[in-house]
Amino acid sequence: MASCSERKQSGSLVAKMAEFVELLESWVREHGGFVHPAVGIHKGDRGRGAFASKDLAGELCRLPPKLLISEKLAEGSMAFGHELRMAAEEFTAAPGLVLLTAFLLHEGAAGAHCNSFYAPYFHVLPKKLSSLPVCWPDDHWLHSTIKGSHLERQVRAKRHNLGLEFALLKSYVGKLPLTWEDFLWARCIVSSRAYSLQSQRCLVPWADLLNHGTSSEVCVRYGLEGETASDFVMNLGQLVPQGAELLQSYGDKPNATLLLDYGFVLPQAPPAVVSLAFQLPQLLETDPALKEKKVFWTRVSKGRSFRKGELLLEVDEAAEAFLELLRAAVVCGQPQGSSCDLEEKLQDPSVEMEALIRLQHSAQQALGKLCEFEGPEVKEDWEVVSQQNCAQALADERCVLQSLVARAKRES
Numbered sequence: 001m002a003s004c005s006e007r008k009q010s011g012s013l014v015a016k017m018a019e020f021v022e023l024l025e026s027w028v029r030e031h032g033g034f035v036h037p038a039v040g041i042h043k044g045d046r047g048r049g050a051f052a053s054k055d056l057a058g059e060l061c062r063l064p065p066k067l068l069i070s071e072k073l074a075e076g077s078m079a080f081g082h083e084l085r086m087a088a089e090e091f092t093a094a095p096g097l098v099l100l101t102a103f104l105l106h107e108g109a110a111g112a113h114c115n116s117f118y119a120p121y122f123h124v125l126p127k128k129l130s131s132l133p134v135c136w137p138d139d140h141w142l143h144s145t146i147k148g149s150h151l152e153r154q155v156r157a158k159r160h161n162l163g164l165e166f167a168l169l170k171s172y173v174g175k176l177p178l179t180w181e182d183f184l185w186a187r188c189i190v191s192s193r194a195y196s197l198q199s200q201r202c203l204v205p206w207a208d209l210l211n212h213g214t215s216s217e218v219c220v221r222y223g224l225e226g227e228t229a230s231d232f233v234m235n236l237g238q239l240v241p242q243g244a245e246l247l248q249s250y251g252d253k254p255n256a257t258l259l260l261d262y263g264f265v266l267p268q269a270p271p272a273v274v275s276l277a278f279q280l281p282q283l284l285e286t287d288p289a290l291k292e293k294k295v296f297w298t299r300v301s302k303g304r305s306f307r308k309g310e311l312l313l314e315v316d317e318a319a320e321a322f323l324e325l326l327r328a329a330v331v332c333g334q335p336q337g338s339s340c341d342l343e344e345k346l347q348d349p350s351v352e353m354e355a356l357i358r359l360q361h362s363a364q365q366a367l368g369k370l371c372e373f374e375g376p377e378v379k380e381d382w383e384v385v386s387q388q389n390c391a392q393a394l395a396d397e398r399c400v401l402q403s404l405v406a407r408a409k410r411e412s
């Protein structure tokens with residue numbers, strides 16, 4: 001239970017945040033924007049969010065272009081903006097997000113005394129993002145809860161890519177003392193809040209206070225409107241009753257993606273993607289069809305590179321691409337005459353059967369790798385939530401793996 005001084009401290013933080021939200025709304029209005037006065041920003045089941053303080057319909061907010069932080073604005077307002085864009089386009093997968101991250105760092109968005117034009121927006125941004133797996137400390141026990149899963153691979157891949165982006169940014173934002181923690185905060189703020197508007201990544205003050213809902217819960221639509229289609233407008237598609245949370249959609253994403261980018265999961269989300277191990281077929285030098293098989297394999301494997309004869313592949317519920325590779329591997333492993341038609345062999349029922357048996361084996365192997373690690377008895381709140389989130393993402397992986405095993409058994 002929280003002590004009296006903890007309760008006092010959390011009460012004053014809530015009051016401070018309410019004050020910052022009020023300042024943000026005044027700033028929006030002062031600069032020609034609109035925020036519906038009957039929307040309250042406070043804590044609910046999904047954390048801080050926007051709620052109708054009376055029955056609501058129509059326009060929720062309107063922000064003129066000068067209040068939007070687009071990647072174009074970021075590029076234009078930093079001396080190294082154009083160079084950074086060119087490098088980010090060449091070396092990273094998300095140049096728009098890198099530019100917005102650089103902008104937040106450049107404007108000192110995390111600082112309490114930030115004097116940027118956008119400071120009223122920056123002050124309402126969360127200070128801690130511990131529910132995002134990429135923000136867990138390296139040696140934290142939560143990493144053990146996802147060991148062996150596809151989610152673990154995704155977390156590692158994301159950390160690796162962020163490391164590359166950090167190195168890139170450091171070479172441009174050189175004059176600022178940029179730390180990994182500052183970078184991580186700014187980068188995660190951007191990936192959990194940026195909109196895609198007319199192929200531009202964009203931070204939209206106030207609008208990003210709305211949480212995500214499933215398609216049946218979403219009541220808010222947004223887009224660019226106005227004479228030059230440059231005002232950001234949020235509209236309610238229906239009458240929303242007093243007290244209801246106003247929800248937008250961040251897209252129909254599997255739980256692992258929601259967890260990686262936003263730090264939460266849903267009880268019902270689209271099926272997970274899993275990792276399955278694939279063994280490279282052994283081609284014998286004495287095989288009379290060796291040449292044809294090499295050409296055939298190069299075509300089917302689409303230049304994928306194998307390490308020590310094995311490859312971990314991303315597989316969805318349908319597993320079509322994985323089965324295609326398995327069929328080809330079976331064909332390559334079978335003894336053939338010197339002038340055989342390998343493509344035709346792919347249709348052979350015995351090849352299909354063997355491919356399904358291998359699929360079953362790989363899925364069972366992946367299931368065996370998922371562990372159940374409980375962690376220490378005493379946990380902080382964010383650790384409890386993160387562990388529950390991981391458990392849900394892993395349950396989704398298990399569900400896909402089990403359905404692959406069941407399907408392979410049924411069809412083989």
Ligand SMILES: C[S@@+](CC[C@H](N)C(=O)[O-])C[C@H]1O[C@@H](n2cnc3c(N)ncnc32)[C@H](O)[C@@H]1O
Nearest residue numbers: 046047048192193208209210211212262263264
């Ligand atoms: C765009 S912000 C939404 C506003 C945010 N709650 C805030 O206080 O600033 C996205 C973040 O909100 C939280 N969030 C959004 N939708 C959620 C949901 N359905 N369940 C739990 N958390 C959610 C996550 O922390 C996510 O990273």
